[in-house]
Amino acid sequence: MSGFVSHFTNRLDAKGRVSIPAPFRAVLARDGFEGLYCITSAHCDAVDAGGNELLAEINKRSEAFAKLSPDHDALAVALFGASENPKIDGDGRMTISDMIRDHAGITDQVTFVGMNYKFQIWEPAKFREYRAEAQRRALAMLSGQAPVPSQGEPA
Amino acid sequence: MSGFVSHFTNRLDAKGRVSIPAPFRAVLARDGFEGLYCITSAHCDAVDAGGNELLAEINKRSEAFAKLSPDHDALAVALFGASENPKIDGDGRMTISDMIRDHAGITDQVTFVGMNYKFQIWEPAKFREYRAEAQRRALAMLSGQAPVPSQGEPA
DNA sequence: TGGGTCCTTATGGGATACCATGGGAAAACA
DNA sequence: TGTTTTCCCATGGTATCCCATAAGGACCCA
Known part of the structure; x- marks a missing residue:
């Protein structure tokens, strides 16, 4: 059974809402998660989004440290403090919060990018830029050296 | 369903009250805890807050030492002496006690930070500072950690 | 193959409910 | 009796719910 694939660009309306692509909603x-789980990416201007599978991934990371310890607290702030649970309305839309808007630099359009177990939310121009760079790197990796450790589908 | 997530900044009113963010109240x-359990953090200028899940975590900590032992007594004093049970009024507000105010350095605004099983209460400026540091540490912790099966992330 | 119909999807907008906040009055306290 | 706490209500702004519409695609049928 496949996860989030392909990418879509939709418009924000006057209220800051945007339709989540129908295939992603499916x-x-x-997945069965109530609403949507979102977390700002630590290493690019995008927001990771998904359901239980993404949440499980986040939990796995934070469970590596004992609760109430300074390390765990720092990690929890960085992970959960930077997360959100937007609701999805009856028409399949979410509202882009200020946190997401600021982190991703979104103004009037949003690009949703499937990444199998999660998807990302981008400002369209920044995504095009990132994608071109990613393709260059992928090409270099593929042509340059030994088999890529392919434990997932090639994005 | 996930726990305390995201962060919110609310104002204190003239009576020292502040609204607990609605998602946190939910x-x-x-969780079913009556009111709120608060305890000053031992290693940062914040106050830990939550319900039964946080309380259970604290109990687990103190149970690691034999009761009646000096160690246990000292820990109990440190833990429960630094604790409070503020009430939550009908409108979802709590009063910031002097203990919380002093420990966190709060004046007129409060930032609530979700950390999954608990949340923290911060003075906004101090939180921004801590958050920046936490993100650096988290990045280091996660990248040094045993490889999380990163299927797809082109980073 | 061409045309028509139905359904899904993205988007817009009005009405309503919720939430953070302020303030008054009753109640408890000292 | 003065002071603080607790309960209750008011309000402005925002988010949520609900309905409408247009465009595109799938499907069916001739």
Whole structure:
């Protein structure tokens, strides 16, 4: 059963809402998470989004340290403090919060990028830029050296 | 369903009250704790807050030492002496006690930071500072850690 | 193959509910 | 009796719910 694939660009309306691409909604429905789990990416101007599968990934990371310890607190702030649970309305839309808007530099359009177990939320121009760079790197990796450790589908 | 997530900044009113963010109230309601459990953090200028899940974590800590032992007594004093049970009024507000105010250096605004099983209460400026540091540490911690099966992330 | 119909999807907008906040009055306290 | 706490209500702004519409695609049928 496949996860989030392909990418879509939708418009924000006057209220700051945007339609989540229908194929992504279908994946979320299968996943069973109430609403959407979002977390700002630590290493690029995008927001990771998904359901239980993404949340499990985050939890796994934070469980590596004992609760109430300074390390765990710092990690929890960085992970959960930078997360959100937007609701999805009856028409399949979410509202882009200020946190997401600021982190991703979104103004009037949003690009949703499937990444199998999660998807990312981008400002369209920044995504095009990032994508071109990613393709260059992928090409270099593929042509340059030994088999890529392919434990997932090639994005 | 996930726990305390995201962060919110609210104003104190003239009576020293502040609204607990609605999403946090929803988590507390699910948790079933009457009111709120607060304890000053031992290693930063913040106050830990939550319900039964936080309390259980603290109990687990103190149970690691034999009761009646000097160690246990000292820990109990440190833990429960630094604790409070503020009430939550009908409008979802709590009063910031002097202990919390002093420990966190709060004046007129409060930042609530979700950390999954608990949340923290911060003075906004101090939080921004801590958050920047936490993100650096988290990045280091996560990248040094045993490889999380990163299927797809082109980073 | 061409045309028509139905359904899904993205988007817009009005009405309503919720939430943070302020303040008054009753109650408890000292 | 003065002071603080607790309960209750008011309000402005925002988010949520609900309905409308247009465009595109799938499907069916001739």
